[in-house]
Every structure is written in C-alpha cells, then in structure tokens.
Amino acid sequence: MKILNGLIVLVLIFFSSCQSVSQKTNSFAKEEFKNWAPTPPMGWNSWDCYGPTVEEHEVKANADYMAENLKEFGWEYIVVDIRWFVENTKAGGYNQNDPKYVIDKFGRYLPAENRFPSAKNGMGFKILADYVHSKGLKFGIHIMRGIPKVAVEQKMPIKGTDGITADQIFSKEMQCKWLGDNYSILNKPGAQEYYNSIFDLYAEWGVDFVKVDDLSRPYHQNEVEMIRNAIDQCGRPIVLSTSPGATPIDAANHVSNHANMWRMVDDVWDQWNHITHLMEVAQGWYPYVGSGTWPDCDMIPLGRISIRGERGVDRMTRLTVDEQYSLLSFFTIFRSPLMFGGDLPSNDDFTLSLLTNREVLKMHKESTDVKQLFQEDGKLAVTSRNADSEVVYLAIFNISDDESPKEISVNLNHIGVEKGARITNLWTGENYGIVNSDFFTKELNRHASLLVKFWKQ
Template identity: 60%
Template sequence: MNLLHKSIVAAGLFGSMAAPAFSQTKSVPKTDFHQWAATPPMGWNSWDCYGPTVVEAEVKANADYMAKNLKSSGWDYVVVDIRWYVGNDTAHGYNEKDPDFNIDQYGRFIPAPNRFPSAAGGKGFKPLADYMHAKGLKFGIHIMRGVPVVAVNRKLPILGSKATAADIYTKEGQGTWLRDMYTVVAGKPGAQEYYNSIFKLYASWGVDFVKVDDLSSPYHAPEVEMIRKAIDLTGRKMVLSTSPGETPIANAKHVQANANMWRTVGDFWDSWEQLKEHFEVCDRWSPYIMTGAWPDADMLPMGRLGIRAERGDDRMTRFTKDEQYTLMSLWSIFRSPLMFGGDLPSNDAFTLSLLTNKEVLAMHSNSRNNRQLFRKNDLVAWTADDPKTGDKYLAVFNAQDQELLPETAAAWSSGQITRQTPGQSKNANIDITGATKLYLNVRNGGDDTGWDHANWLAPTLSNGTKTVSLTTIPWKQATAGWGKSTVNKSVSGGQLIVDGKTYADGIGTHSNSIIEFDVPPGYTRFKTTAGLDKAAASQNTGGTINCLIFTKSPYTPAPADSSRIVVPLQQLGFSSACTVRNMWTGKTVGEFTGEFAPFIRRHGAGLYRISAKK
C-alpha cells in the first residue's frame, strides 16, 4: 500500500508511543472525544474528483445531493480536501512553482476567496459551514501537519505567544511530496500555542471534522498530541482524522487514544490490486476497532472520479460492479469510516443503491466483534455480531486472480530498483529470436508503497540492420496499477525523468503493470532501460519496482469464473438450522444446516445475515 511505513520510528522527534489500549466494545465516558464519532463517520470528500482545486459551487452541489439523497441514510460530512488556501493550484498535481497562498497575520492559512467567494472579507469558512449546518450536514476540512513555510520565512507572530513561526519549526521530518509545511517542535515556546491558534480559528468557522495529512506515516506522535490538546481546548466537537497511512501498528494504542480515525493505507484508488491488499490490512487492524476510534481503510473511489484529481482522467470508477460489492462489503463489515470520493451529482442508480442499503449501513453502524473468519488462499470470509438480535453477519469474498508466473520465468528481470540503485535504473539487452510476443511487466518491488511510477526508456527492436522504437508500435493491451500506461509521458502526465535525466522516447506506467505487444516478424533483439520515475523517487520513502520482460504469456491458467466458499455454520456458533438472508438483495436465500456454501464470482462478494431458525 501507498506510504506503508512498517518500521517503528525512534524516540526523539517522533516521540514516545506508550498509551492505554481499548477494545472494540469498550464504552467511553461522556466527556471523552470518542463519543463524537460513536459510529464510523460517513460523508463526502473532494479529493478523488477535484484534487486541490475544488471550488465552493462544487462543494455546495455535492452537499445539496447529500442532503437530498443520502442524509436520511446517515451520510452527513462534507469535507474540503487539500490546499483550499491556494488560489492558483493546478489539476492533476500541485502548483509548487508559484502558489498563491492565502494566510492571515498569525501564520494561519485561510480559504482562497477566488475559489470560495463566501470567505471574502475575513469570513473564512464560516459561511460555507453555516450552509452545511442549515441542511443538517457537518463541515470538514483537510490540513497539513506543521507550520507553513511561508509563515516561517515571514516570521509571522503566533497568536497567544511572544514567539513567531520561525521559533517553533524544524526542517527535519518535512514531507518531500509537498513542501508547504515544516515540522512543529513540541516543547518549544509557541509550539502548542500555534496549534491552539489554528484550531481556535477552525472552531470559530464551525468546522466539525479535520483531516490532518502527513501525520501517520511516519507517525508524528508529538504533533498528534498537540493537535489533540488544541482541539479539546476549543470546546468544539471536531472529529480528528489522521492521514495518510499505513499508521505503524506499533502506534495503534497511541492513535486510538488521540484520534477518531486513522489511515491504515496510503492513498487508495480504483485499482483491484490495491483493493485486494485490503484483506490483509483489515485483518491486521480489526483488533483495534473501537467505539469512537476507527481504523480508516481510506475513501471509496466510486462513481465519477478524476475530474481534476491528482490521479487519472475524468472517468467513472474502474471498479467493476462485482468489485464495488467487494469494496462496500469489506469496508462495512470492517466498520471503516465511509468517505465517498466521487462527484455525487454524477451518481448513477447503481452507485446510489450501494450507498443507501439500510441493512448494510445498519451493520456498519451497530455490529460488534468484526473479524476475519478465515482465508483460504484468496477465498475469504469475515463475520460480525448483531448485538441486539444475536444474529451473525457473514461476508464472503472471491479474490482469486489469474496469477503471474514467478520472476524466474522471465526472459529478463531487473531485480529491485530503488532510488539508491545506481542511475535509478537497469539496462536490458535481450535476444528475442523467434518471439512473436513481448510483455513488459512492472511489479511492486516489495516495500508496500504505492509510489511505484516506472518508465520503460528508449525501448527498441532490431533485426541486425534495422532498429525501430517500440513506442511506434501500438500495444495489444496495457494495464497499470494506477493511472494509464502512456507513450512518451510518465504515468502522471509529465516528462519521462529518471535520475534527473529527461527522455523523449519511452513508456510511463505504474506497478502492477503489463503491456503486451505483437513482435513484427524478423526482429531478434530488444533493448530498453527500466527506471524509477522522478515521481516515485521524490517521495518520503521512495517507490521500489521490479521490471521484467517476457516473450510468452506471464500468466498462469485462469481460475474458474466463480467458486464455492464453504462456511461451516458451527464456526459462527450455530449447531442447528439457520435462515440466511442476502443483505444486498434483501431476499431470503433459504434454510441451511451444517454449512452454507454460496458460489461467488471472481472479484465479487456476498453479504448475509444468518439467524437461528425459530
């Protein structure tokens, strides 16, 4: 997963991690912030469709849709994501060249009035929050951890302190993917006061939800604690969401004690490979589900995405209907917060039906003892309890795939390529005599990050006398784990740049990726350089890739289109006949004794309520 950081960060800058543990069923005192999110939050976030460029009219349009179509089903948060304070940000990325920051005299970012007209005249987000509240909705914003670089450079004063922004920062720990902020050093005079000042401002606007980015991986415990204290001092019930992940599991108890929700993965998009990885992630985090503190599997990349987002073009989700059932079933039985990423007014009837199923949402809100029941290769079952009736919930998943052949079957393999690899690339020069096919395959290099942008540079075919660029030959098909494989551009749409060098000829892609070509007759040699794109190398941890070349299909034989998943009912606590109800269709499946064994399509899911026969 993106930005997964499995190592335990040492004490010092990132602080001590000790904190009390909580259980799934632990009740919390009425004064505890956990009560502010007694069920997993549900809402809409602007990131997946608008990136850092959403404007007020678009936020209101999504809020209007929610109020009309989703509020009665429990959806109520409307969250404006990253860089709402930049007046000239760019779609499909960030403007880091000349960002027009809007900031007040105390070093606090304020909304860009050209994007949020109601914020003009110093009103901030209060008018927009009031708009939400009038509709019975709640208003949220995204912020970056730390103090703005621009506030440090200007030595802006901190409200409630004699210190300035230049007195409380360090460059150590600064996020490399977006350099708007510096780390705030806990204990320095003015550090806590800075956080107090920004949350005091947000409380005056009427903010109900704050998503704090660059906080979870690596885990910045001192800043988590300063943020917790600052929110509590406002007296306003603001739900705290930390992002992105994976939050180190070693910090689970600490984050439980300080936040309402925390990311278990990096940025999740409409990629089956990423969705499949969630089975392991959710199993790992299920012991830490707690009333008011929720492991967050990230947003729901469904509906219409990518209008002006960081990743991909304007599109409907790439998830099939089967995969969307898998996504909603797993998130719901895991009790992840549900933050919809698509443009709500663009929803079709199918998408709306997934978001408003009463039985599924009741399970999401009220179930207990949520856990993986078993995993047999890629056939998975989850279960949970209905504490009111004694019924059991059962989710079954068929995550089987046509598997890739091992690396040893490839005609060439780069081995792991990281930003420490000389040249951040490897050269390939292989004999393909007699080959009719060529497959360029990029795999995750093994570090579980999602920044695996890769480039095939100057790919050429030759026959001894003639050389032709592979980019002039249309491929038969191409996949990419994120975005789309692109000729002569990186997968993110920029130039092909590896280790500081720019290349005019090549293919940009992202793991996991397979690009298939028919080889023209007579060509006997293939040359290319496989490299780590600049976008991957510049991240906090850096991406890692493994690039392979095959001259025959890299796949094993495909599994069946559907598989029978056998669930012994005794494992669920039933020793006699049971009634099984399909929660997605609302229909009774039948009565069963001994076992329940539905057939589930590949990449699909079944979600059931099981009751003892009366």
C-alpha cells in the same frame, strides 16, 4: 509545633487531592472525544473527484445532493480536501513552483477567495459551514501537519504567545516529502499555542471534522498529541482523522487514544490490487474497531471520479460491478468510516443504490465483534454480529485473480450460527432458506463477494 506539622500535612493532602482531581479531569477530557463518533463517520470528501482544486459551488452541490438523497441513511459530513488556501492550484498534481497562499498575520491559512467567494471580508469558512449546517449536515476540512513555510520565512507571530514567532518552532527535518507547503513543528514553547490558534479558528468557523495529513508515515507522535490537545481546548467537538497510511501497527494504542479515525494504507483508487492490499493490511487492525475510534479504509472511489483529480482522467469508476460490491461489503462489515469520493450529483442509479441499502448500513452502524475468519488461497471471510437482535453477519470474498470460480466454505459453528436460522442476502434481500448444515458454502466468481445475515424467525 504539632499544630504546625498538622497544618502542613493537611495542606499537602489538599494539594495532592487537587492534583488527583485535575489528572482525572484531564483524563476525562481526553476520553470524551470518543463520544463524538460513536459510529463510523459517513460523508463525502472532495479529493477523488476534484483533487486540490475544489470550488465552493461544487461543495454546495454535493451538500445539496447529500441532504436530499443520503442524509436519511446516515451520511452527514461534507469535507473540503487539500490546499483550499492556494489560489493557483491545478489538477493532476500540485503547483509547487509558485503557489499563491492565502494566510493571516498569525500564520494561519485562509480559504482562497477566488475559489471560495464567501470567505471574503475575513469570514473564512464560516458562511460555507453555515450553509452545510443549514442542510442538517456537518462540515469538515483537510490540513497538512506542521507550520506554513511562508509563516517561518516572514517570522509571523504566534497567537497566544508573548512574542514567539514561527521561525522559533520549526524544523526542516521530517518535512513532508510530497508537498512542501509546511515545515515540521518542534515540541517547544509556542508549538502547542500555534496548534491551539488554528483549531480555535476552525471552531469559530464551525468546523466539525478535520483530516490532518502527513501524520502517519512515519508516525508523528508529538504532533498527534499537540493536535489532540488543541482540539480538546478549542471548545468545539471536532472529529479528528489522521492521514495517510500506513499507520504503523505499533502505534495502534496511541492513535486510538488520540484520533477518531486513522488511515491503514495509502490512497485507495479504483484498482483491484489497491483493495486486496487494503484487505491484507487490515488483518492487524480488527482488534481496534469500535468505541468511537475507527481504522480507516480510505475514501470510496466509486461513481464519477477524477473530474479534476490526481489520478487519471474524468471517468466513472473502473471497478467492475462485482468489485464495487466487494469493496463496499468489506468497508461496511469492517466498520470503516465511509467517505465517498465520487461527485455525488453525477451518481447513476446503481451507485446511489450502493449508498442507500438500509440492511447493509444497519450492519455497518450497529454490529460488533468484527473479526476475520481466514484469508488464504485467494479466499477471505469476515464476520460480525448484532448483539441486540442476535443476527450474525458473514462476508465472503474471492480475492484471487484466477479466472476460475472459487468455492468458499465457512464452519457456522465457529461464528455461533445454529441450524434453523434463516439466511438473507443483504444486498439483494434474496432469501437463501434455512441453515440445515454445519457449513455455509458458496461458489464465487473472480473478485466477487457475498454478504449475508443469519437470523432467527
């Protein structure tokens, strides 16, 4: 009996040890995704200029431009945004009356061949992704949360299950209010398998980045977790971006343990009040910047936008020069992902210069300890540092709508800058001399900003 009891104890210890190892392995697998975006992702997204209508030749043209002009500066993602699976899309909104979906027998959307000719013969996005990869870039797509309505209506089977069909895992509750392509997915048998099946397909295509829409308002925790699991099991590192905002701050710990980037606000367009709203909301997100997971300021609405977009007519950005500098100064010092929204081949020299400033992009890539110093009376100050080089960065903004300039002053003792440090404007390279006071003070015009570094000789 003693021998039998001893064997039972050994067996229990063995299974307990195996379970502990399994738990650690699963935990490691879930943490590994943070290594896929060690610095904030940088790329181009088709939404601001093409809405739901982008075509393959336009995607390739933007990839060609990025490879030739931006790749060396760290720009690498080419992302096809919303509704690439609808044949009869339209600019300035969505065709919701009679959308012609392209979908396979397992309820998985496929690219519309009239817009993406290389998708024929069941190739999906494989050939387009290969083209982007051949340029040394990475390929991404946008999808909606949930399962297609047409898959539910036709009771399509879910790949990887024993007879479960789409109509068994859907719910009309919490359906997206602004686009009715999909239903919500219930957390029941077949749900995880459906998400697994679509990410397995994306992995076969060679997708490197997926932006998942309608996840954040309200925050759909179950589906976020299913998507995380689906990516982890697909065998390909796919960066996960959740959209749109506002992601609730009380979900910060959860989203930062499941996604590489998440939207803080709704779409940011070329309107100054969109930028100031973003700055206001961002105040709660500074502690979550970094470690492979990034609060996302949204796309950059600069250059030529709305060629066939959702908001307004074909135009160059309506933001003034000062406002464009302010937008990018905030995005970069905050270390947001940078997803350019304009049509890259249409860039003028000024827009290109904004995207290729090595000093600004070095700060964006390498800085740490990002924090807001103050935001009051129409004044904003944000700082970060480069621990390796002992450089301290400072961005100050006049975000007021008052016509008169504002004097903005920062106590340098509060950011660890000592007297004798040199001061350089990051955008222009202008030398402002040496720190000889406890305060750095500048007068800024309405909506203007200043981005500087303090460094030792």
